[in-house]
Amino acid sequence: MDDILASNNKLLKIHDSFTKKSEKSINSLIKSATEYKSKMKNNGAEPNDLHDSEKELKQSVKNTLAELKEIQKDLYTNVSKLGKQVDKIGKVNLDICDENGLLEEFHDQIDVEIALHLLRSGRFDLAEVFIEESSAQLSDMVVEQFKMLFRIVSEINNNNLGLAFKWVEDNKERFEDGGMFLEFQLFKQEYLTLIQNNKVFDAYSYGKKNFTKFLNYKPKKIKNEMDYDGFKCEEDCKKATSTGYEQTKLGYLDEIRRLMGVIVYAKRLDSSPYKHYFMPSAKQILADLFTKSFCVLFGLPAEPPLTITMNAGLVxxxxxxxxxxxxxxxxxxxxxxxxxxxxxxxxxxxxxxxxxxxxxxxxxxCFHSVFACPVSKEQATETNPPMMMPCGHVICKESLEKLSKSNRGTSPAGKFKCPYCPQHFMEAEAKRVYF
Amino acid sequence: MQKPKKFFENGVIVVIFQTVAFSLLWFLYCFSIASGLLFLYQLFLFVPTKYLKPSPLLKSHNSKTQQLFFILYTLSLYNTPRIRFLFFVLLIQTDTYHLQKTMEKINTENSYSIEHPFLKIVVEKLKKAVRQSQKQIEKEMSQIQVAVDNLPENNVDTSEDVQMDDVPEDNLIFKLKELKTKLKDKKTEERNLILQLNHRANHLKLLESFQSTNDPEYSTWSSKRVDRFLMDYMMKTGYQTSASNLATHSDLESFTDSQLFSQLINIQNSLLVQNSCKECLQWCSENKAALKRLKIGLEFELRLQEVTELARQRKSSEAIAYSKKHFKQLTDIQKQRLNQTLALLVIMPTTDCRRYKSLYSSERWPILADQFKTAAYQLYGFPSQPILSVLLQTGISALKTYSCTRSDPEDFNKNCPICSSNTLHNMSKNLPFSYHTNSSLVCRISGQKMNENNPPMRLPNGYVYSYSVSIVHIS
Incomplete structure (x- = not known):
């Protein structure tokens, strides 16, 4: 990139000087033509003199012409040099995966995806124009929901939490914990704002009033603690972890204690151990939290799929x-x-x-576990599942069978040696694992 | 002494350690089960402090860990006939893990190579502009030369007649002034293009200043890049308004080539919708030299189509005159095709003969439009399709695993683009799977990658979850 920039700068200089030069020569040409003209008008001039100046004019026209041509040629060679340098970075053949015609086939769907992408990033006017122009099929409901979300987020950034409270209230029953977590975050933000504005007493009474109901809140115990079979509460847990609910498992008490502690430092927040509460990023975290919980509620991925796919594509x-x-x-x-x-x-x-x-x-x-057998280098499938040997090493079933067959007789009692450690096992001892 | 971290990175240590441990174990087991058990217990206490530090099972000595350990330990005792003590920690080969660490760094060279068309288009425009101004200068200059050459006779012979003389000189001066303004326009255009290139290169160069993908500046840069690719897609598929809106919105004005693309799209539409070759032929004559250099026979195809149109209207004499005028220096194949097309003059458009029917058919227009697109893209050095589509295809392939296509709801991951987006899922059906020779394990529950800091744990039922999740669930 540096090379390109350097030669580009050089080109700019050359171009400027050429422009000046050519302008100058044309100007001088005009000047001599005007002089010639005035001489002509002035009838008193000698025919010989006229003849001379005419010759001069012709000569200068010829010279200028040649000069301009030369300048242009020079410029062109410089430009094509730059072009070659630019071509140097283009090592990737962008014409691969060309013949599939996928673009034509999925044109409409890609348009929908782009419209969603624009909506998700909060660019509604853009999305509207795009939907109109590409006639992508999107339901109004989706658009409205996204608009709602972005109103909330922008309000949060403006320190106005009313809308957010309302949204949590409206969607209470859809949350695992009845929206407690989000509500708590909102109360917290409001409380911290009060402290920041030096209204310590207000903050104290506000906290006293609103935090009490969280004090006795005990997070729902995960049912069947010992139920290993398939983690029945897996879905809940997924939701919980993806929105940052983990904290609630410990209850709110610790957090409330910390929050009340802030009061002590109200006058010197900058040097307090609680200053991270007042970073500008704290608000952003809250806004992100809302976006994420919103996406969870509507079953949307946390990151726009288009971005993820493109990032993967870039790699x-x-x-x-x-x-x-x-x-x-x-x-x-x-x-x-x-x-x-x-x-x-x-x-x-x-x-x-x-x-x-x-x-x-x-x-x-990475979104899915991929297990590649370290022996056969093949990916595990349903028919060729990963098997763990008693030593903890995992290989695929087919490799396991092969190993046990080829080793039969060499070691005692139908056992075979693990390819990664010196232990011997029976084939039947290996157990299926699920990633 | 081996450092704790190295332990997991170095498979040899694992093997040596296990060999020693196991042979000792076996030896003792043979002598006395009781003393063997005691030894095991001691070994277990001894090992973690020195070698097994990274194993989170043994890292902290709080009650939760011990509880977990106890549960797993008893379960494993219960499940299998032989005593095992270290084995619930899956010792899957760990070489994949350091690869992941290096991935966080930004590969500028690769990123640049994808941006090639982004710079190339400006260079091509610049080349074209310089060539055009060169031609213009030559043209103007030859006119001036003529004007100058006209001077002598008028002057010397009729020097008395001032009225007459005024014309050539004025003409000359006028021409010169015209040249000056035109040249100035051209030069500013060229200069703007050079500045544009500079701007783009500088924007790309920002990439070098980011340390890793975690840099917050990088994320803004890369989201700008996503916008750029979207804009590119919009421009190339004819959503010009959206493209220009996106440009204003995301501050990408100096990165658009919307003018060029709207011109191309217009020509394409004139072929497709209005069925007229006029605009396209004009474009061909503008880029005659370049087309000739790249050996693109687009003009020939267009002329053939014009002849076909004349034949359709039954204007035979005009068609013949037209072909006489425009078809010169044909190759053998072209001659053959011309003959075939001229045969249309005696064949009605309603013909059933397959050979001629295809020439008359309206299917020709989309083909021509396609040919024009390919020619134009080749001329400007664009890849044959929008970069978004290439990226989507390769990206989908890189993300697509066998789990994405399984119907089992257990395998569904909401965050995976292939699983969650209908579009991408449908597209992925025609694309290859990603290729893996190394394993990479993702915890089903937390969605986190399992590695040496968050190792996979196998529960007795065979399911594997990351350590951090298992500990939460069990306690």
Whole structure:
């Protein structure tokens, strides 16, 4: 990028100087033409003199012409040099996965996805224009809900929590804990604002009035503590963890204690141990919390799917393209026609229904467990599930069977050795695991 | 002494440790079960402090952990015939885990390579502008030359007649002034393009200043990038208003090429909707040299279509005149096709002959529009489809696992784009799965990645959850 910037700056300088130069030469040409004209008008001039100046004019026109041409040529070479430099960064073939025609097939649906994306990010006017232009099919209900959410969030940022309280109240029964957690967060924010505005006594009475009902709140005990079979309360837990409810498991008492402690430091919040409550990011956290709980209530993912997919694509594309190009080189399709080449290009990026390159996505982009057998390097499937040996090592069932077959007879009593540690087991001792 | 962290990263240590431990265990077990058990217990107490620090099971000695340990321990005793003491911690190969750590860094080179069209388009525009101004200058200059050449006869011969003389000089000066203003316009246009390129390159360069993906600045940058790709998609699919709105909204004005794209879309529509080749032919003549260089026979196709249209209207003589005028220097294949098309002059548009019916058919227009699009994209160095679609396809493939396609509701993850979004799920049906030779485990409950800090725990029923979740549930 530095190279491009440097040569671009150089180009700018060259361009400026060229502009000046060409302007100057044209100006001088105009000047000499005007002089010539005035001489002509002035009839007193000698024909010889006229002839000379005419010659001069012709000559200068010729010179200027040549000069301008030269300048333009120079400029063009500089531009194409820059072009080559820009081409250097384009190592990725963006034409892979071309032939699928997926874009045409799913054009409408992609439009809907984009409209949702715009709505989610709170750009309603944009979304409206887009929906109109692309005629994406979106129900008004969805749009209204999103509008509601963004009114709440913007109100929170303006320190106005009335709407948020109302929303929690309205959707009370849809929450696991009857909206207690969100309500508490709102009370907390209000209370902290009072302290920040130096209304310590108001804050005290406010806290006394509103926090009491949380004091005796005991979070619902998770049923069947010892019920390992499939975690019956899994769904609840998912909800809880994704909205940051974990704290409630411990009750609100600790938090309320801390909050009341803030009063002591009311006059010197900056140096207090509680100053994190007053960071500007605290408000953002509350707003995010609302967005997240909103998405949970409506069964939406916490991050817009389009962004996630594109981020994954950004990581994957260069790798995929690299492998595809290498593969093409191996196949040495040089003399083929363009169309055919392109077709092969699009075939080269995958291999038997799987990508030809392994993409290591960041943790935040992993959503499903993938178990690849360390022996066969194949992914586990329903028919080839992961099995854990008594030593704790896990391999796939097929590899396990193979191992036990090939090792039969070499070790005592139908046992085989774990490929990763020196222990011996029976095949039947391995247990299925579920990730 | 081996540092605790290394323990998990280094499989060899695991193997050595287990070999030693197990052989000792076996030895003692043979002699006396009671003393063996005692030893086990001692070993268990001894091991954690020195080697097994990262194992959270043994990290803290609070009552919860001990309780959990006790439960799991007794359960495992109950379930299997042999005593095992370390084995509930799954020792799945840990090499995947350091890969993840490096992923957080930003790979600028890869990111730049995707942005290539973003810069390339400006360069192409700049090239075109310079070439145009060059041509213009040459044209103007030749006119001036003519004007100058006209001077002598008029002057020398009829120097008496002032009235007559006024014309050529004025003409010359006028021409020069015209050239000056035109040149100035061109130069400002070029300059703006150079500045635009500068701006874009500077924007991309910001990427180098971010340390990792956790940088808050990076997230704004990357959300801007998402917007940019969306805008690109909008421009290329003809949602011009949305594109320009998005540009104003997200402060992307200097990154739009909407003018160029609306021109291209207009030409495409003129082919598709109005069925007229005029605009497209004009575009062809503007870019004649470039098209010739890239060996794109778009103009030929358009001319053929014009002849077909004339034949459809039964204007034979005009069609012949037209083809005489426009078809020169044809290749063999082109000649053949021209002959075929000219045969239409004697064949009615209602013909049933398949060969000629296809020439008359209205299907030709979308094909032409497509050819025009390909030609234009090739000319400007765009990839053949919007970058959004490439990214979506590769992204879906990278995210798609076998779990996403299973009907089992247990496998559904709300946060996974493939599971949650209908569109992406439908698209994913035609795309390949991601390829894995290394495992990566995600806790079903918390959605967190399981690694050495949050290791996977197997419960006796075979289900594996991350440590942090298991501890919460059991206590």
């Amino acid at each position: 994957a594309l260069p790798n995929i393209s690299k492998v595809a190009t290498l593969k093409l080189k191996q196949q040495s399709v040089t003399n083929q026609q363009d169309l055919k080449k392109r077709k092969q290009m699009s075939d080269a990026w995958y291999n038997h229904n799987e990508l030809s390159a392994e993409i290591n996505l960041a943790d935040s982009l």
